[in-house]
Amino acid sequence: MPEKPSRLLRPRTLAAQALGSIDPATKAVVPPVHVATTYLRDPDNQYRAGLVYGRPDNATVRQGERVIAALEEADDALLLGSGMSAATAAVMALPGPSHIVASAVMYWGFRNWLATEAPRFGHRVDLVDTTNLAAVRKAVRRGKTRLVWIETPGNPLWTITDIAEVAAIAHRAGAKLAVDSTVATPVFTRPIALGADLVMHSASKYLNGHSDVIAGALATARSDDWWARITTLRAQHGLILGPFEAWLLLRGMRTLEPRVKTASESAVLLATWLRRHPGVAAVLYPGLPDHPGHAVAARQMTGYGAMLSIRLRGGARAAIAAAARVRLWKRATSLGGVESLIEHRASVEGPSSPCPPDLLRLSVGLEDPEDLFADLDRALRAAGGARSRAKRARKSPARQKQ
Ligand SMILES: Cc1ncc(COP(=O)(O)O)c(C=O)c1O
Numbered sequence: 001m002p003e004k005p006s007r008l009l010r011p012r013t014l015a016a017q018a019l020g021s022i023d024p025a026t027k028a029v030v031p032p033v034h035v036a037t038t039y040l041r042d043p044d045n046q047y048r049a050g051l052v053y054g055r056p057d058n059a060t061v062r063q064g065e066r067v068i069a070a071l072e073e074a075d076d077a078l079l080l081g082s083g084m085s086a087a088t089a090a091v092m093a094l095p096g097p098s099h100i101v102a103s104a105v106m107y108w109g110f111r112n113w114l115a116t117e118a119p120r121f122g123h124r125v126d127l128v129d130t131t132n133l134a135a136v137r138k139a140v141r142r143g144k145t146r147l148v149w150i151e152t153p154g155n156p157l158w159t160i161t162d163i164a165e166v167a168a169i170a171h172r173a174g175a176k177l178a179v180d181s182t183v184a185t186p187v188f189t190r191p192i193a194l195g196a197d198l199v200m201h202s203a204s205k206y207l208n209g210h211s212d213v214i215a216g217a218l219a220t221a222r223s224d225d226w227w228a229r230i231t232t233l234r235a236q237h238g239l240i241l242g243p244f245e246a247w248l249l250l251r252g253m254r255t256l257e258p259r260v261k262t263a264s265e266s267a268v269l270l271a272t273w274l275r276r277h278p279g280v281a282a283v284l285y286p287g288l289p290d291h292p293g294h295a296v297a298a299r300q301m302t303g304y305g306a307m308l309s310i311r312l313r314g315g316a317r318a319a320i321a322a323a324a325r326v327r328l329w330k331r332a333t334s335l336g337g338v339e340s341l342i343e344h345r346a347s348v349e350g351p352s353s354p355c356p357p358d359l360l361r362l363s364v365g366l367e368d369p370e371d372l373f374a375d376l377d378r379a380l381r382a383a384g385g386a387r388s389r390a391k392r393a394r395k396s397p398a399r400q401k402q
Contacts (some may be wrong), residue, residue: 074219083202086216097122104351160293203335263306
């Protein structure tokens with residue numbers, strides 16, 4: 001395998017050149033896709049290339065992992081079949097039934113898994129407001145809590161958890177800190193440098209960036225027993241990412257920084273414009289000075305990301321009506337692609353979610369922000385107009401006279 005990347009090169013350079021990799025056989029500047037499931041054993045019974053079989057390992061996957069480890073300043077990284085398989089593998093690799101403290105505001109799919117499936121493995125999970133350090137201190141039990149899991153910015157309210165402070169609380173109690181950094185990306189936050197033990201990404205989002213790969217990544221601060229068990233579980237359960245997906249992900253990561261920075265600049269503009277919009281009651285975006293997490297975000301992030309949510313004055317009905325009227329934004333789930341997406345999150349997350357029914361989640365892509373705003377403005381106004389007409393129609397003539 002090639003050597004570890006130079007610490008002197010900046011992340012944007014490392015990503016743009018996929019660590020400067022050149023195919024040794026052909027000198028191609030684009031790496032091949034290694035699809036082999038099995039490898040030749042040397043006559044003396046050794047496997048000198050270090051690869052044996054495709055379930056534990058793959059050369060294309062390894063290359064993607066090396067890029068992610070470099071970007072996260074991690075000791076090592078693993079690629080898995082999805083963000084969910086990465087997150088659940090990390091929990092299943094804990095040494096035994098454990099107490100887990102996790103953010104109440106986070107990607108709903110993993111929150112549901114923690115609430116319904118993790119207890120089947122004997123784990124006890126407490127969901128707390130991890131933006132409130134006193135609440136985290138109270139929830140963590142010395143010697144019992146093995147894992148604190150946070151997502152920052154947290155879906156879909158974009159709550160900000162102080163990584164360094166929560167790492168200190170977790171470590172004092174003898175627990176590890178894992179951070180779902182999908183939305184921040186390594187461009188804006190380096191959780192390991194702030195004290196986290198493990199970083200997780202749904203690489204289906206910004207790392208790949210083109211809405212055409214489902215993938216998950218884990219990056220570790222150190223290759224300890226937990227990491228060894230995660231690696232073994234990935235091999236035993238067959239959770240490794242496929243080689244074609246790993247290759248697409250490698251290609252997507254080459255443009256990570258320019259993509260994420262451009263989308264984030266547009267998100268700042270949209271958040272500023274939308275907060276003055278008559279149909280919008282609130283804009284949830286950590287880049288706005290009145291967001292409750294703004295000060296922590298300014299400290300631990302180098303940009304505020306490209307995810308924001310709006311709450312509509314007209315409630316759930318107006319939110320669904322506005323989403324129905326966009327033409328440029330795509331009405332779809334997921335985030336972090338080049339195309340902008342809009343979603344009524346409460347329809348997805350159901351009644352147990354902390355997501356308010358009047359909320360629309362916006363994943364800002366790479367289109368011109370003025371076009372994005374014009375489309376949203378028109379949809380919001382049309383939804384507002386439709387709502388007033390429906391209200392007027394509901395009022396009976398008799399009531400109107402009163
Ligand atoms: C923040 C976050 N974490 C994890 C996941 C799960 O990732 P995947 O869909 O790749 O399994 C998602 C997916 O939407 C997400 O948004």
